Every structure is written in structure tokens, then in C-alpha cells.
Amino acid sequence: MRATVLVRPKPGILDPQGEAVQSSLRHLGFAVEEARVGRVVDLELEGEDPERARAELERMCQQLLANPLIESFEISVAAE
Amino acid sequence: MSESRTRPRIAVVVFPGSNDDGDAVLALERLGADAFPVWHGEPDLPAADAVVLPGGFSYGDYLRCGAIARFAPVMGAVTSFAGEGGLVLGICNGFQVLCEAGLLPGTLRPNASLSFVCRDVDVVVERADTPFTTRAEQGQCLTMPIKHGEGCYFADDELLPELEATRQIALRYADNPNGSVADVAGVVNADGNVLGLMPHPEHAVDPLLGPTGGALVLGSLVDAARERTFAPA
Numbered sequence: 449m450r451a452t453v454l455v456r457p458k459p460g461i462l463d464p465q466g467e468a469v470q471s472s473l474r475h476l477g478f479a480v481e482e483a484r485v486g487r488v489v490d491l492e493l494e495g496e497d498p499e500r501a502r503a504e505l506e507r508m509c510q511q512l513l514a515n516p517l518i519e520s521f522e523i524s525v526a527a528e
Numbered sequence: 529m530s531e532s533r534t535r536p537r538i539a540v541v542v543f544p545g546s547n548d549d550g551d552a553v554l555a556l557e558r559l560g561a562d563a564f565p566v567w568h569g570e571p572d573l574p575a576a577d578a579v580v581l582p583g584g585f586s587y588g589d590y591l592r593c594g595a596i597a598r599f600a601p602v603m604g605a606v607t608s609f610a611g612e613g614g615l616v617l618g619i620c621n622g623f624q625v626l627c628e629a630g631l632l633p634g635t636l637r638p639n640a641s642l643s644f645v646c647r648d649v650d651v652v653v654e655r656a657d658t659p660f661t662t663r664a665e666q667g668q669c670l671t672m673p674i675k676h677g678e679g680c681y682f683a684d685d686e687l688l689p690e691l692e693a694t695r696q697i698a699l700r701y702a703d704n705p706n707g708s709v710a711d712v713a714g715v716v717n718a719d720g721n722v723l724g725l726m727p728h729p730e731h732a733v734d735p736l737l738g739p740t741g742g743a744l745v746l747g748s749l750v751d752a753a754r755e756r757t758f759a760p761a
Binding site for chain 1 (some may be wrong): 591592595596599606628634635638639640682683707717
């Protein structure tokens with residue numbers, strides 16, 4: 449089963465990477481007001497139970513994939 | 529315990545990607561400890577009076593600095609050791625590992641400048657009453673090198689006032705090099721037995737090589753480890 453985790457800097461958290469990206473995009477002539485840079489983790493999971501997978505992914509995010517102090521996460525499990 | 533043993537034993541944990549473990553061992557030896565490396569894959573800590581997590585790039589800094597190292601087998605033993613009041617010092621990457629492991633509050637983020645910073649900095653001792661700072665005086669300025677890309681200490685609006693109130697900010701930069709909140713250079717846990725700092729005391733112990741501010745930090749740790757071990761019962 450395929451799943452994707454999106455990890456983002458929480459709102460209000462300074463994101464110097466996003467600022468650098470925004471500034472570069474503006475230099476290229478794009479009208480970008482803000483950019484925030486996060487992370488995508490694509491996973492291939494064993495098992496076929498989406499509910500169970502969600503619960504596991506939640507724990508993966510809490511323990512390792514995100515730092516809850518500064519990052520939020522979003523889980524999606526691909527429909528078969 | 530044998531009469532001849534007066535040098536405290538200090539374990540220096542080596543993760544894959546640690547690169548300041550050798551300097552940490554040398555500096556601690558010089559300051560009067562028996563320091564020895566412990567591989568991260570060990571499930572237990574050998575008998576030690578203190579533990580140092582050294583600088584480097586454990587697990588290539590993948591995901592977030594320290595995020596993977598905190599699950600190394602030896603970290604379970606380090607967490608128990610700290611929980612029993614054992615002295616634990618995390619330097620640079622070691623500080624990041626301690627934050628990820630929840631042994632210290634807050635977290636370390638990419639420098640505000642996004643640049644890797646490598647230079648000597650002045651660090652003000654905010655507390656001289658921790659086991660890591662007794663050789664210094666409150667308000668004293670220690671010069672030590674920093675070399676990091678992710679040393680920007682972050683605590684949110686709830687945590688920061690709490691840390692100020694409990695005086696857990698043990699060290700502050702005189703001139704903030706990385707965007708850390710409240711100029712934080714080093715933080716202790718609530719019980720005061722765990723310190724993490726971004727500057728490198730182990731690189732600042734020999735006058736031949738530059739500033740020696742680090743000797744006061746590591747020397748304090750050696751004193752504290754010795755005291756705890758050899759104090760009359």
C-alpha cells in the first residue's frame with residue numbers, strides 16, 4: 449500500500465529556506481509573496497488495511513518523520 | 529573501589545558520522561578524566577561517571593540533525609543514565625541528539641542565515657552553578673569555536689519564558705551567530721544534570737591552538753564527575 453507524508457514548518461515558524469526560495473523566485477521574475485519549504489516522504493507499506501496504516505503513519509510521524517515542536521504533518525494513503 | 533582510581537570515567541559516544549569524538553576524549557583526558565569511546569550500537573553503557581555526546585554529523589544529518597541518532601541502541605542507556613541524575617553533556621550534534629531525544633527542551637534549526645558558520649565566538653556564562661560551569665564565574669565570557677549549519681535554537685512562546693524562569697539557559701552568545709532565540713548557546717534540563725551547547729569546548733582547551741574557554745566547561749564536568757564518584761559516602 450502506498451502512502452505519502454507531507455511535513456511542513458508550522459505557521460509562524462521562521463523558515464529561512466522558504467525565504468531564500470521566495471527571494472530566488474522573485475529574482476527570476478515570479479510574483480511570489482511567500483514560500484515555505486517542507487518535506488515529502490513516500491512510503492510503500494506492508495499490509496492492506498488503510499485504517500491500520502493511518503494509525504501506524506501517525507506514530508511514524510510523531511516518533512521520527514516530523515518534529516512536533518516545529519513541524520506539522522499530513523498523511524495520505526493511496527486508494528487501491 | 530580501588531584506592532588508585534581518582535580519575536572519573538567519562539564515556540564518549542561514537543555515532544556513525546561523529547567526528548569530534550577524538551578531540552573530546554583527548555580534551556577530557558588532559559583535564560583529568562579517563563575518557564573512552566563507546567560505539568552507538570552498544571545496548572549498555574560501560575560503568576561511567578559521565579557521558580558526552582560529541583559533535584559531528586551522525587547518520588549524515590538525514591531527516592533532521594540528531595533525529596536518527598536518538599534511536600541508536602546506546603541512547604536507551606544514555607536516557608536511563610540521565611534519568612538517574614547522571615551527568616550528560618551534548619556538544620553540537622550531541623546537543624541536537626539530546627533535543628531530539630527529549631532529554632533537553634527545544635530544538636535546533638537551520639541557521640537563520642542558511643550559511644554554515646565556522647569561527648570563534650564569545651559565550652556568556654549565565655549560570656555558574658551547573659555541574660558544567662563551576663570553574664567559570666557568572667557573567668564570564670568564554671571563547672570557543674562554533675562550526676554548524678543547524679545551530680539556531682528554537683523554543684516557542686510558551687517554552688521560552690519557562691526556560692527563562694527556571695534559569696535553564698546556561699550559556700548565551702555575546703553576539704548571536706545563528707539566529708537562536710534569546711541568544712541561546714547552551715541549555716540545561718530542569719534537573720541540571722544534562723547540558724547541550726552548540727560551541728565546541730573540546731576544541732578550546734590548548735593555548736597552542738587558540739582560545740581555552742572550553743577547558744572551563746569540560747574541566748567543570750570532570751570536577752563534577754569526580755566529586756560524585758569519589759565523594760565520601
